Amino acid sequence: MTSTSDAVDPAGEAEVVDSGKAAHVDTGATPSKRMELTFAVLALTLGLAMLLSARAIRVRNETGGMDPRSWPTMIALGILLSAGWTLFNAVTGRRAERDVDGATRSGWIQLGVVIAMIVLVLVLWQVGLSFLILAPVFIIVCNLAFGLRGVVPLLVFPAVLTALLYLVFQLLLKVPL
Amino acid sequence: MNPIQQGIDALILDPTALICMAIGLGLGLLVGLFPGITISMAVALATGFTMTLEPAQGLAMLLSIYVAAQYGDRIPSILVNTPGTPAAVATTLDGYPMAKKGQGGLALSISAIATTVGILMSMVVFMTLAQPIASLALKFGPFEMFALVCFGLTIIISIASRSVAKGLLGGLIGLGLAAVGLDPITADERFTFGSQEMTGGFDFIALIIGLFGITEVLDQILTYHASKVRPISSLGRWWPNKSEFKRIAKPMALSGLLGIGIGIVPAAGGDIAGLIGWNRAKAISKHPEEFGKGSIEGLVGSDTASSSTLGGALTTTLSLGIPGDSVMAIMIGSMVIWGIQPGPSLFERHPDLVVTIATIMIAATIVSTIVSLVRTKAMTKLLDLKPQFIWGIILVFCIVGVYATTNNVMTVVQMLLFGLLGLAFRRVGVPAGPVVLGFILGPLAESNLRRALLIDDVTGFLTRPIAIVLLVLAVASLVWPMIRDARNKRRTMAVDGLVE
Numbered sequence: 098m099t100s101t102s103d104a105v106d107p108a109g110e111a112e113v114v115d116s117g118k119a120a121h122v123d124t125g126a127t128p129s130k131r132m133e134l135t136f137a138v139l140a141l142t143l144g145l146a147m148l149l150s151a152r153a154i155r156v157r158n159e160t161g162g163m164d165p166r167s168w169p170t171m172i173a174l175g176i177l178l179s180a181g182w183t184l185f186n187a188v189t190g191r192r193a194e195r196d197v198d199g200a201t202r203s204g205w206i207q208l209g210v211v212i213a214m215i216v217l218v219l220v221l222w223q224v225g226l227s228f229l230i231l232a233p234v235f236i237i238v239c240n241l242a243f244g245l246r247g248v249v250p251l252l253v254f255p256a257v258l259t260a261l262l263y264l265v266f267q268l269l270l271k272v273p274l
Numbered sequence: 275m276n277p278i279q280q281g282i283d284a285l286i287l288d289p290t291a292l293i294c295m296a297i298g299l300g301l302g303l304l305v306g307l308f309p310g311i312t313i314s315m316a317v318a319l320a321t322g323f324t325m326t327l328e329p330a331q332g333l334a335m336l337l338s339i340y341v342a343a344q345y346g347d348r349i350p351s352i353l354v355n356t357p358g359t360p361a362a363v364a365t366t367l368d369g370y371p372m373a374k375k376g377q378g379g380l381a382l383s384i385s386a387i388a389t390t391v392g393i394l395m396s397m398v399v400f401m402t403l404a405q406p407i408a409s410l411a412l413k414f415g416p417f418e419m420f421a422l423v424c425f426g427l428t429i430i431i432s433i434a435s436r437s438v439a440k441g442l443l444g445g446l447i448g449l450g451l452a453a454v455g456l457d458p459i460t461a462d463e464r465f466t467f468g469s470q471e472m473t474g475g476f477d478f479i480a481l482i483i484g485l486f487g488i489t490e491v492l493d494q495i496l497t498y499h500a501s502k503v504r505p506i507s508s509l510g511r512w513w514p515n516k517s518e519f520k521r522i523a524k525p526m527a528l529s530g531l532l533g534i535g536i537g538i539v540p541a542a543g544g545d546i547a548g549l550i551g552w553n554r555a556k557a558i559s560k561h562p563e564e565f566g567k568g569s570i571e572g573l574v575g576s577d578t579a580s581s582s583t584l585g586g587a588l589t590t591t592l593s594l595g596i597p598g599d600s601v602m603a604i605m606i607g608s609m610v611i612w613g614i615q616p617g618p619s620l621f622e623r624h625p626d627l628v629v630t631i632a633t634i635m636i637a638a639t640i641v642s643t644i645v646s647l648v649r650t651k652a653m654t655k656l657l658d659l660k661p662q663f664i665w666g667i668i669l670v671f672c673i674v675g676v677y678a679t680t681n682n683v684m685t686v687v688q689m690l691l692f693g694l695l696g697l698a699f700r701r702v703g704v705p706a707g708p709v710v711l712g713f714i715l716g717p718l719a720e721s722n723l724r725r726a727l728l729i730d731d732v733t734g735f736l737t738r739p740i741a742i743v744l745l746v747l748a749v750a751s752l753v754w755p756m757i758r759d760a761r762n763k764r765r766t767m768a769v770d771g772l773v774e
Binding site for chain 1: 323326436437439440442443446447449450453457459460462463464465492493495496497498499660662663665666667669670673674677678681683686687690694700701702703720723724727728
């Protein structure tokens with residue numbers, strides 16, 4: 098997705114820019130050799146683990162030929178080859194250009210809050226708390242983390258969204274939330 | 275009753291299907307309108323709700339989102355210079371300059387007309403070509419089917435990724451995820467590690483919503499750079515005059531045909547077609563100097579080409595069972611859950627459903643055109659909505675949508691894990707498309723390969739010309755991008771050398 102922005106502003110009070118100029122602002126992520134190397138090594142580890150696990154699959158009736166181990170083994174070998182290729186590219190310094198926008202410091206914090214909140218919601222939901230109670234709390238905490246303040250984001254929006262969830266899922270689709 | 279009548283009735287005589295279509299159209303327009311929400315993400319999210327519906331009702335919602343988003347995504351491209359979805363990237367080239375010249379209304383109308391013509395042209399091709407292709411594919415044995423699956427997978431890898439190695443890794447990881455659970459032939463446990471829950475394998479809905487929905491939102495949160503882009507508010511006249519209609523006819527026809535051809539190629543979508551269509555329209559124009567500065571021919575070239583990929587993608591998906599694009603990959607997954615296997619046999623087993631699909635596409639196109647042409651300025655006001663509100667809505671609906679399919683919180687946990695995996699993949703440049711395609715096509719590839727090797731040994735491929743051609747094409751689609759990149763690099767180095 099093309100980004101057309103140029104000012105970091107977690108509070109949401111963004112600078113108003115002309116859209117024509119904004120389209121040319123570069124917010125792209127810079128290539129990172131360390132990241133490429135780490136990824137390639139992780140992929141190699143995954144391939145190796147899959148290969149060992151594939152060979153350890155217990156087959157009840159050995160019939161010879163292509164058995165339940167063969168396909169996963171082929172996939173694992175493919176992963177090892179592609180990971181090796183990626184590692185070669187990373188080591189030889191062929192740094193891949195990145196199509197993604199650069200992460201911001203506030204973005205990392207907000208991401209951490211959102212993931213922590215999702216985990217917390219899932220734990221409490223599993224324990225037995227209703228999602229209709231958890232959803233507004235989740236939205237309020239996320240909106241606070243996103244820098245949104247005021248009655249609409251912290252009161253009206255969570256209330257309307259919870260009412261919508263109740264209407265669509267609990268009443269119409271009969272999903273016990 | 276004949277299948278055609280039956281197929282049409284399944285839509286128009288079922289109030290639930292019509293309501294689903296109306297909801298899909300509304301959602302599709304909104305999805306297109308908000309930059310950051312992709313069509314794949316919206317369709318993936320909607321699958322969480324459609325699983326409990328009848329196939330015709332579910333397809334009415336999913337396909338309507340697919341069609342309507344083609345209209346909605348042009349609005350921010352033209353008024354804000356930000357494509358609503360990747361398919362509208364080329365629309366910005368002339369759409370936004372037109373809006374800056376005070377012709378925003380005209381650009382929006384012409385874009386809607388071009389989109390309609392593109393989709394309808396492609397649907398004609400779908401209706402004439404899909405069945406003959408399916409009949410041909412019915413003659414395919416396991417060798418040919420395995421080769422076809424390989425071709426479908428490799429072509430999406432070569433198109434979706436900058437790096438073939440990473441695209442390949444994505445596809446193989448998708449195949450690996452699909453291998454978890456019970457062996458399709460002997461029912462031996464694979465990678466379940468003793469867990470009873472894993473014998474059913476990973477949940478498809480959790481995978482697609484995680485990879486397309488959660489990943490997208492988390493990535494936006496991580497990279498959000500706040501800026502308020504002011505939409506152009508002075509839209510001028512809306513309806514093109516006679517000479518403008520005359521001027522757009524030729525580029526419209528040419529780009530429409532180009533888009534159909536591109537759409538038939540698995541994985542090649544509207545983003546690529548739009549740029550090629552714009553380029554071709556420039557090549558045949560009497561005023562190429564106007565391109566990029568607000569040319570209606572440029573706008574028509576990009577929008578007709580990108581929208582005419584829809585019928586082509588549908589043809590490949592339904593007649594061969596190979597997804598034409600990522601939305602179609604999700605659609606295949608949904609159909610499999612409904613007990614319908616897209617592919618050559620679909621035309622024999624469910625001819626009425628094929629007619630229903632064509633009817634939904636055409637009806638959704640007509641309604642979207644009307645809505646787009648009579649739209650008011652109020653619709654563009656939605657562009658002012660802060661993305662943080664949309665993030666919250668998507669996250670909550672992803673969680674509840676996935677939960678609704680199994681009533682099990684563990685499925686939501688799977689979704690979150692796939693979302694995080696997708697985020698990591700996106701940051702390192704592994705595309706989600708091949709992962710999903712590998713997951714969908716994995717069982718098909720394995721079962722066909724095993725059946726093929728029961729009939730004959732590996733040399734059996736050499737005695738089957740169609741299988742050989744498809745395998746050669748599969749290898750070529752992986753090798754070609756590397757040759758092209760090496761050539762470009764050499765050319766760049768040569769130019770740099772000359773400059774020095």
